[in-house]
Amino acid sequence: MKIRDAFRHGLSLVNHHRKMIGIIYLVNLCFALIVAAPLFTLFHSRVGSLVGRDELLTGLPYSWWSALQIDARGLENTIRPSLSGGFGPLIDNLELLLTGQFQLYGWFVFSLIVGYLFIAAFFNGGAIALFADERRSFSAGRFFSYAGTYFHHMAALAVTTVALFALLYKVINPAIFSLLDRIVGDSLSQSFAWIVHFIGYLFILTIVFLITLILDYAKVIVISEKKNSSWASIGLAAAFIFRSFGKTVGLNVLLAFLAIALVLGGGLLMSIITPSNLLLLVGSFIVQQLFIAAKIAVRLTFYASETALYQAHAAARTMVKKRKR
Amino acid sequence: MNKIVSILFLVVVLSGLASAQGLPCEKVASYKIDATLDPLQKTVAGVAVLTWKNIGTAPTSELWFHLYLNAFKNSKSTFLTESARHYADFLARFADDGWGFCDVLSMSASGELFEADLEPRFMRPDDGNADDETVLKVDLPAAIAPGKTVTVKIDFLSRLPHRAPRSGYRGDYFFVAQWFPKIGVWTDNEWNCHQYHAHSEFFSDYGDYDVRLTVPSQFIVGACGVMTDSTANSDNSVTVRYQQECIHDFAWTAYPHYKIAIRTFEHPELPAVTMKLLYQPDHKRYVDDFFGATENTLKYLGLWYVPYPYSHITIVDAACKSGAAGMEYPTLFTTSVDWLTARGSQEPAGLTVHECAHQFFYGLIASNEFENAWLDEGFTTYATSRCMNTAYGPGAYHKIYLNRDGLGIPWTVSKSEKDQRDWIVENHRARGSRDVMNKCSWDYVDRLAYRNNAYEKPALMLWTLENSLGEAVWTEIMHAYTSRWSFKHPRPQDFIDIVNEFAPENMDWFFDKMLNEAGVVDYAVTHIESNAAVKRKGYFGVGDGRELKDDDGEDATFESQVHVERLGDIQLPVELLVTFENGETAANVWSGEEPVKIFYFRGAQIEKAEIDPYHKVWLDANPLNNGKYRRADGFASFRWGTTWLFWLQDLFELIAVFS
Numbered sequence: 001m002k003i004r005d006a007f008r009h010g011l012s013l014v015n016h017h018r019k020m021i022g023i024i025y026l027v028n029l030c031f032a033l034i035v036a037a038p039l040f041t042l043f044h045s046r047v048g049s050l051v052g053r054d055e056l057l058t059g060l061p062y063s064w065w066s067a068l069q070i071d072a073r074g075l076e077n078t079i080r081p082s083l084s085g086g087f088g089p090l091i092d093n094l095e096l097l098l099t100g101q102f103q104l105y106g107w108f109v110f111s112l113i114v115g116y117l118f119i120a121a122f123f124n125g126g127a128i129a130l131f132a133d134e135r136r137s138f139s140a141g142r143f144f145s146y147a148g149t150y151f152h153h154m155a156a157l158a159v160t161t162v163a164l165f166a167l168l169y170k171v172i173n174p175a176i177f178s179l180l181d182r183i184v185g186d187s188l189s190q191s192f193a194w195i196v197h198f199i200g201y202l203f204i205l206t207i208v209f210l211i212t213l214i215l216d217y218a219k220v221i222v223i224s225e226k227k228n229s230s231w232a233s234i235g236l237a238a239a240f241i242f243r244s245f246g247k248t249v250g251l252n253v254l255l256a257f258l259a260i261a262l263v264l265g266g267g268l269l270m271s272i273i274t275p276s277n278l279l280l281l282v283g284s285f286i287v288q289q290l291f292i293a294a295k296i297a298v299r300l301t302f303y304a305s306e307t308a309l310y311q312a313h314a315a316a317r318t319m320v321k322k323r324k325r
Numbered sequence: 326m327n328k329i330v331s332i333l334f335l336v337v338v339l340s341g342l343a344s345a346q347g348l349p350c351e352k353v354a355s356y357k358i359d360a361t362l363d364p365l366q367k368t369v370a371g372v373a374v375l376t377w378k379n380i381g382t383a384p385t386s387e388l389w390f391h392l393y394l395n396a397f398k399n400s401k402s403t404f405l406t407e408s409a410r411h412y413a414d415f416l417a418r419f420a421d422d423g424w425g426f427c428d429v430l431s432m433s434a435s436g437e438l439f440e441a442d443l444e445p446r447f448m449r450p451d452d453g454n455a456d457d458e459t460v461l462k463v464d465l466p467a468a469i470a471p472g473k474t475v476t477v478k479i480d481f482l483s484r485l486p487h488r489a490p491r492s493g494y495r496g497d498y499f500f501v502a503q504w505f506p507k508i509g510v511w512t513d514n515e516w517n518c519h520q521y522h523a524h525s526e527f528f529s530d531y532g533d534y535d536v537r538l539t540v541p542s543q544f545i546v547g548a549c550g551v552m553t554d555s556t557a558n559s560d561n562s563v564t565v566r567y568q569q570e571c572i573h574d575f576a577w578t579a580y581p582h583y584k585i586a587i588r589t590f591e592h593p594e595l596p597a598v599t600m601k602l603l604y605q606p607d608h609k610r611y612v613d614d615f616f617g618a619t620e621n622t623l624k625y626l627g628l629w630y631v632p633y634p635y636s637h638i639t640i641v642d643a644a645c646k647s648g649a650a651g652m653e654y655p656t657l658f659t660t661s662v663d664w665l666t667a668r669g670s671q672e673p674a675g676l677t678v679h680e681c682a683h684q685f686f687y688g689l690i691a692s693n694e695f696e697n698a699w700l701d702e703g704f705t706t707y708a709t710s711r712c713m714n715t716a717y718g719p720g721a722y723h724k725i726y727l728n729r730d731g732l733g734i735p736w737t738v739s740k741s742e743k744d745q746r747d748w749i750v751e752n753h754r755a756r757g758s759r760d761v762m763n764k765c766s767w768d769y770v771d772r773l774a775y776r777n778n779a780y781e782k783p784a785l786m787l788w789t790l791e792n793s794l795g796e797a798v799w800t801e802i803m804h805a806y807t808s809r810w811s812f813k814h815p816r817p818q819d820f821i822d823i824v825n826e827f828a829p830e831n832m833d834w835f836f837d838k839m840l841n842e843a844g845v846v847d848y849a850v851t852h853i854e855s856n857a858a859v860k861r862k863g864y865f866g867v868g869d870g871r872e873l874k875d876d877d878g879e880d881a882t883f884e885s886q887v888h889v890e891r892l893g894d895i896q897l898p899v900e901l902l903v904t905f906e907n908g909e910t911a912a913n914v915w916s917g918e919e920p921v922k923i924f925y926f927r928g929a930q931i932e933k934a935e936i937d938p939y940h941k942v943w944l945d946a947n948p949l950n951n952g953k954y955r956r957a958d959g960f961a962s963f964r965w966g967t968t969w970l971f972w973l974q975d976l977f978e979l980i981a982v983f984s
Contacts, residue, residue: 032973040966047961051933051952056961059740062722066751067949079969081722081741088724088738089972093979095726102980109973116977120984158984165983177729186496188582188644190664191607194732201727212982274740275964284964288971295978 001312003250010255010305013131014297017138020130021300024123025293031116035108039075046076057276060084078105086271090263098204100169121158124219125150127300131307132224153222156230161215168207176200213252214238216302220310244313251309255302262298266291348634350571350812353378354508355532361539361562362501362579367425367485367494373505375477376532377469381511384468388434388477389448389518390461391529393503396521397425397486397493401456403449403767407523411772418648423487429506430480432463437473439466451520451767459521461506479506488648492576499544500641500649500659502576503527510693512814519695522767524775526694526701529573531812539564540579547603547639548577549657569635571812572655573691578603578641586612590620590638595627598635604642611662611673615640618660618677621716626685626708629800630807633684640677646730651676653683667735669721671713675745678716679709690810697817698766698775703783710745710784719744746788746943753781754946757845758894763817785943786839789897792941794828801827835897844894848917848936849950850901852888855930859884885926887934891917893946902938905929931955 001009014021046068047053055061060081068076082088096102103110126147130138133146180200184193217237218230227233241248270288275281360371379385396404400416408415432443443463450460469475483504486493492502509518510530517528540546542563550569557563567577583603590598602615619640623633639657643650650661658680662673682705686692692700713720722741725733756777760769769775791799806815806823821836861876887903896917903911907929915922915936935952937945945951 028974028977032970032977036966036970036973039969040962043965044957044959044962047965048957048959049954050949050961051935051954052949053954053958053961057964059742060722060738060965062741062743063747063750064949065741066747067754067947069751070754070947075969078972079965081738082724082736083965083968083972084740085738087736089968089975091726091736092972093976096976096979097982098727109976112973113976113980117980117984120977120981124984154984161983188496188498188605188647189607190605190645190732193645193730194664197727197729197732278960281960281964281967285967288967288974292971292974292978295975299978299981 001247001309001316003247003254003309006247006251006305006309006312007254007301009308010131010301010303013304013308014300016136017127017130017143017300018297019138019140020123020127020143021293021297023140023143024127024296024300025289027119027123028116028292028296029289031112031119035075035112042073042076043079057281058274074106074108078109086269086273087263087267090267094263097208098201100165100173117158117162118155121154122147122151124303125154125223128219128223128303128307131304132220132311150223153227153230153233154219157215157218157222157234160230160234161211164211164215165208168204168211172207173204176203209252209256213248214241216252216306217241217248217310220303220307224307224311224314240310240313244309247309248306251305252302255298255305258301259295259298262291262294266294348571348812350531351380352532352571353380353511353530354573356505356534356536356575358505358534358536358575359539360505360536362499362541362544364494364497364499364541364544364579367487367499369483369485369501369504371481371483371505373479373481375479375506375508376474377477377508378474379469379471379511381514382471383514384470385511385514385516386465386468387516388463388465388475389509389516390429390445390463391503391507391509391518391521391527392427392429392459392461393507393521393527394425394427394483394486394492395458397489398458399424399456401454402459402521403452403454403457404459404521404523406454407767411523418488419486421487423489423493425484425486425489425493427481427483427504427506429461430482432477432479432506434463434465434475434477436465436467436469436475441466443477448518449520450518451522454520457520460509460518462516477508481506488646490648491652493648495644495647497581498644498647498649499579500576500643500647501578502574502649502652502654504576507574510814517693517695519765519767522695524769524772525766526698527574528693528695528814529691531571531573531691533570534568534572534575536567536575536577537564538567538577538579543581544579545581545583545585545603546577546579547583547601547641547657549575549639549655551637569656571634572688574654576654576657578643578649578659580644582606584609586616588616590623592624592627595624595632596634596636598623598633599637600640601637602640602642605644607664608642608662611642614662614673615642615660615677618674619681621674622678622681622684622712625712625715626682629711630685630708630803631689631811634689634811638681638684640681642673651680653680653687655688656684658683663725663731663735665732665735667721667723667725667737669737669739670723670735671717671720674717675709675713675720678712679705682708682712685807689812690807691812691814692816693814694766696765698779699762699783700815700817700820702779703762703787706749706780706784707787710749710788713745746785749781749784750943750946750948753777753785753944754845757782757946758843761841761843763840782839782944788943789941790824790832790835792939792943794824798827798829838895838897842895845946846895846897846942846944847891847893847946847950848899848942849890849892849947850887850934850936850953851890851950853885853931853934853953853955855883855885855955857884858882858927882927883930885928885931887924887926887931888921889915889924889934889936890921891919892950895944897942897944899937899942900939901934901936903934904932906932 126143129146180196214237218233221236222233273284275284355376357374360369396402445461445463447458448460448462509516548567550567553568554566586602588600635656641659643659643661652659660677666672686704687701719742722738725735727733756773759774762778861874898916901913933954
């Protein structure tokens with residue numbers, strides 16, 4: 001199967017099971033609302049009668065934000081000027097992928113992230129199993145049934161991923177940058193230092209890419225092959241990627257471009273809309289929520305395309321084996 | 326190419342030098358120095374000939390000198406002891422023999438009545454630290470009477486420290502400041518010559534400087550004053566000569582990779598100034614910004630205060646992490662910029678304007694930075710924000726992603742603009758309660774207290790004064806202060822006297838609070854309510870005129886109250902503006918003496934109340950609580966609630982990558 005075919009097949013699979021996007025989106029929204037609702041109330045008590053509250057509709061006046069820091073409590077500390085731009089929230093989050101500073105927003109947000117990690121793992125099992133299933137019609141019952149069936153595998157793989165990323169952020173990342181700092185040494189050229197550090201981050205990004213690639217295929221394999229061992233599936237995934245390196249990497253690069261295009265398009269759209277009145281405020285909220293749904297769809301497209309590619313290769317291998325016999 | 330540019334510069338500045346002769350300073354300490362840089366040993370060997378004039382009213386038989394570089398001689402100097410307390414790992418930069426020092430090899434003096442070798446000995450006037458060698462005293466064989474001069478010849482060897490603050494080297498980059506034995510100031514018939522501290526700058530007298538610097542020929546040199554000669558030597562070195570009258574310090578820099586650009590500042594109401602920029606090779610894109618910021622400073626401060634009196638200025642874009650960036654010297658200042666900056670971040674303009682503004686509040690008005698740091702840093706911070714607001718407007722909030730030591734990917738959050746004064750208020754708010762302005766720099770409890778009382782609080786005090794007194798009076802005050810005290814050493818009282826001369830009332834009470842009280846100003850509107858007015862019911866009048874009323878025919882009116890509170894320690898009078906729902910307004914003045922006051926109103930319902938509505942009191946540490954609507958609405962909170970919700974949802978989806 002060619003990369004292009006796997007991608008198309010992945011899109012088609014996601015389209016067939018698009019109700020899944022709605023379910024995951026609703027869970028995402030509800031989980032976020034658990035903390036957003038109290039923050040909203042707290043925020044209202046601060047800015048509801050503020051002289052200058054109208055300025056907060058179009059941006060985040062620096063003076064206001066810096067004054068908020070005086071007695072900001074808990075989640076209020078995560079409000080920052082970069083949230084006000086269209087791209088700000090997205091880039092803030094993307095930066096975390098390269099730095100691993102997930103505790104930056106406090107331990108409460110960190111614990112929410114960990115909670116969502118397992119929710120996402122739960123849904124991954126359902127989604128990949130549906131994509132691997134020959135039946136094209138979506139059934140919520142089957143989705144949840146599969147999710148439950150494979151949760152232990154998905155959770156184990158999620159924990160493995162977290163462990164690998166912890167190793168990356170706490171050991172490999174400091175070691176790489178310590179080495180790069182030595183290369184930069186006493187150089188007085190800022191451009192040289194910048195380029196060296198940029199190469200360091202490219203290296204980190206490559207490792208992030210490879211870890212997610214291997215673990216994604218491990219999820220696909222543990223479900224498609226009905227393996228009992230999640231750990232064994234990681235080895236099989238690595239072997240599969242090694243054998244089909246060009247296709248697996250090529251497919252994920254293509255999917256990564258799709259994700260980047262979504263971030264750029266979404267960021268641009270959100271930058272254009274200044275929610276200065278109720279209509280624009282509601283419009284801005286709808287665009288934000290559509291973006292989240294689209295992001296979920298792209299993530300599912302990763303799994304669907306990877307499943308399609310893997311199954312095509314597995315089928316071809318079986319065919320070859322049969323012929324040899 | 327750089328050499329051609331240097332020669333052109335020489336021609337331009339020599340013509341400028343001729344026109345700049347005769348500056349009105351009292352020449353107290355004039356130096357002729359011959360010095361040679363050894364870039365391998367990191368040393369500068371020199372001979373200085375000082376001509377010093379006693380302008381006091383009493384004779385003196387001793388001379389005091391600063392040996393600032395001895396601050397970096399060992400870890401027990403006063404400077405490094407104090408620095409190690411305030412900055413973690415500060416001493417690490419001196420590992421691998423990065424220490425610096427200034428040795429006086431010999432010293433001799435000749436006056437009208439004597440000629441003698443001098444025996445220097447170290448003094449510790451501030452803290453008695455026996456390991457500190459930053460102040461040196463010599464006894465003369467005879468006293469120097471008022472009006473008389475003495476000539477002192479000093480052989481010295483200075484070693485430059487590695488990446489030390491202000492002066493030192495990094496790689497083949499050298500910034501050489503505070504490098505020669507510098508005489509103290511004989512004032513009020515005693516020597517004012519403090520040790521070098523972590524939180525203090527400098528104080529010295531005006532004089533003429535004639536300095537010859539010999540460096541390897543590949544080095545490009547920039548220095549205070551004007552280059553009047555350049556001679557190639559047979560040993561592959563070059564000797565450059567810099568001269569300048571009426572300055573009170575001399576610094577220079579040498580680096581093989583500097584790029585040079587020269588432009589002329591011109592304005593119909595101000596004298597022309599030749600600007601020479603020495604910039605880093607990878608900062609070419611910022612050349613216009615460096616010049617633009619310098620031009621704006623010379624223009625606005627020249628028009629607002631006094632014209633820049635010298636014919637030239639040198640702008641040095643210091644090497645990164647050299648420790649030299651962001652410092653002022655007479656006719657020269659250092660600035661810096663990151664290789665990449667965010668659009669609208671106003672870099673490098675902010676730092677460049679600040680350091681260039683020091684040419685006025687330090688270079689020209691040479692206050693005692695040891696004892697009255699706010700007179701230079703406070704005025705400069707104020708003038709910087711005024712100039713930046715006028716020339717550039719508000720800057721954009723920006724963020725550097727993947728930031729490592731300031732290098733990363735800059736990103737502008739365009740919807741969050743900030744006034745130059747906002748960050749001053751922000752810093753003041755955080756540090757305002759620490760210590761008082763009226764204090765010697767090194768006596769502050771910590772770095773934050775020093776910064777607040779030298780930079781932020783005085784700058785906000787000056788903004789508050791300007792707004793309170795009005796632009797016309799303020800213009801007279803600042804013009805009088807800068808013109809009367811140019812080339813002199815003003816004390817705080819000298820500025821206060823001028824304010825009192827022009828202000829409609831005596832402002833001693835204001836300065837007493839500002840200079841001698843810690844704490845912040847913070848007023849708040851804490852409560853607003855409007856209730857239906859109580860109608861006239863019951864008996865009114867006496868005797869036969871007594872009437873029982875049950876009046877419901879009166880126009881519908883409301884009785885309202887506004888609660889204001891003084892949350893800060895410092896009390897200043899403020900205005901209260903109340904806006905009613907029928908569009909009418911009511912203005913009041915509150916002395917701020919009581920911690921809480923309730924203002925009562927009768928009429929329409931209140932829409933909003935604002936304390937200090939025109940934002941005159943920039944000293945108010947939290948302007949956010951200065952105004953309040955009676956009725957809340959939910960738009961702003963909904964907008965930010967949904968934005969925050971979106972950020973969290975996106976973060977969840979990002980984390981799903983790990984699932």
